[in-house]
Amino acid sequence: MMTKTTRTSRTILLFAERRNGALRRVALEALGAARRLAGDGGQVHAVIACADGAAEDAAALIARGADVVHVADDPALRDFAPEAYIAVLGAAMAAVGPDALLLGHTAAGRELAPRVAAAHGAGHIADVTAIEIDDDGDVGFIRPLYAGKAFERRQFLPGHPWIITVRPNNMPAAEPQDAADRGGTVKELSFTVPKLYTAVRGIVSRAGGQLDLSEADIIVSGGRGVRSAAGFEPLRQLAAALGGAVGASRAACDAGYCDYALQIGQTGKVVTPQLYIACGISGAIQHLAGMSQSRTIIAINKDSDAPIFGVADYGIIGDLFEAVPLLTEEVLRV
Numbered sequence: 438m439m440t441k442t443t444r445t446s447r448t449i450l451l452f453a454e455r456r457n458g459a460l461r462r463v464a465l466e467a468l469g470a471a472r473r474l475a476g477d478g479g480q481v482h483a484v485i486a487c488a489d490g491a492a493e494d495a496a497a498l499i500a501r502g503a504d505v506v507h508v509a510d511d512p513a514l515r516d517f518a519p520e521a522y523i524a525v526l527g528a529a530m531a532a533v534g535p536d537a538l539l540l541g542h543t544a545a546g547r548e549l550a551p552r553v554a555a556a557h558g559a560g561h562i563a564d565v566t567a568i569e570i571d572d573d574g575d576v577g578f579i580r581p582l583y584a585g586k587a588f589e590r591r592q593f594l595p596g597h598p599w600i601i602t603v604r605p606n607n608m609p610a611a612e613p614q615d616a617a618d619r620g621g622t623v624k625e626l627s628f629t630v631p632k633l634y635t636a637v638r639g640i641v642s643r644a645g646g647q648l649d650l651s652e653a654d655i656i657v658s659g660g661r662g663v664r665s666a667a668g669f670e671p672l673r674q675l676a677a678a679l680g681g682a683v684g685a686s687r688a689a690c691d692a693g694y695c696d697y698a699l700q701i702g703q704t705g706k707v708v709t710p711q712l713y714i715a716c717g718i719s720g721a722i723q724h725l726a727g728m729s730q731s732r733t734i735i736a737i738n739k740d741s742d743a744p745i746f747g748v749a750d751y752g753i754i755g756d757l758f759e760a761v762p763l764l765t766e767e768v769l770r771v
């Protein structure tokens with residue numbers, strides 16, 4: 438029989454992931470989730486792993502509701518060396534003794550969370566898209582299954598810390614709070630740098646320096662219907678006009694129209710933007726797995742029977758090479 442884990446105030450630790458010397462948005466989304474989980478009277482601790490002091494980021498976390506920010510600052514943390522980051526999280530877990538550790542469901546979070554869970558004999562729930570807290574304080578974690586065709590609600594048994602990764606772009610980011618109410622502490626976190634088995638030799642950015650797809654609010658995505666690499670240009674122009682990013686189906690990547698870094702779907706990136714515009718994409722289940730949770734979906738396809746229309750909120754039945762430039766023109770006009 439499952440015992441209830443009801444409690445209204447908790448101590449929550451979150452991994453404030455950074456990239457290129459700045460906090461990732463998912464760190465602020467995890468902070469928002471952490472505040473909800475902590476409840477009134479609970480405590481939210483954040484841990485930053487850096488090699489540059491990260492003073493601004495620590496202040497930003499405190500302004501948005503972190504009670505304590507633990508900063509581990511060491512040259513070994515300049516690049517993502519998992520062993521070093523695991524040592525930092527281990528030190529933070531030991532210092533804080535949290536009920537839960539939250540991480541983004543990012544490449545780093547996916548690597549760290551199960552290893553930290555195993556090291557601490559803790560339960561792990563991955564890729565959480567929503568957190569439900571009922572009137573008794575009972576917490577349920579919602580995550581998609583079977584490539585988004587079903588959802589499950591999971592709870593933890595009492596007595597062990599919870600290790601949770603939250604899907605980027607699904608939960609509201611923590612907003613700055615009234616300065617008068619905020620008091621927070623920044624603490625140095627000491628840890629022992631372990632033997633590192635990996636070294637980063639260099640980072641090659643392949644998405645053309647565009648916004649990270651998993652954090653983009655607007656994505657204009659192209660499929661086989663785009664027909665060539667040059668055919669992506671109108672999509673790029675629409676994305677630029679909307680301040681969004683360009684994505685692609687696997688067929689478009691396989692055909693060499695664009696880089697695999699842009700692939701969305703079961704074997705590509707999972708995205709949940711506010712707006713997803715699918716151009717010349719049929720809507721195969723493997724593609725839907727990566728984008729069907731988008732807030733609003735617009736499909737442009739000349740085949741009115743294309744399955745993409747089954748998940749689309751709005752559809753344009755027509756030629757993308759006519760529709761996309763018209764949309765761009767309209768966006769630039771307003």
Ligand code: FAD
Binds near residue numbers: 659661687723
């Ligand atoms: P198509 O299915 O060929 O569709 C092209 C569409 O463009 C058609 O609907 C057509 O009507 C429309 N079209 C053509 N010309 C125009 C025009 N001028 N204007 C408007 N519409 C036009 N796919 C992914 O996307 N992501 C994945 O991660 C992924 N993982 C996979 C994993 C596995 C194990 C397998 C087996 C498959 C995977 N696939 C994935 C492939 C997937 O099954 C489909 O083959 C792929 O998504 C099809 O891409 P598409 O919609 O671009 O192409």
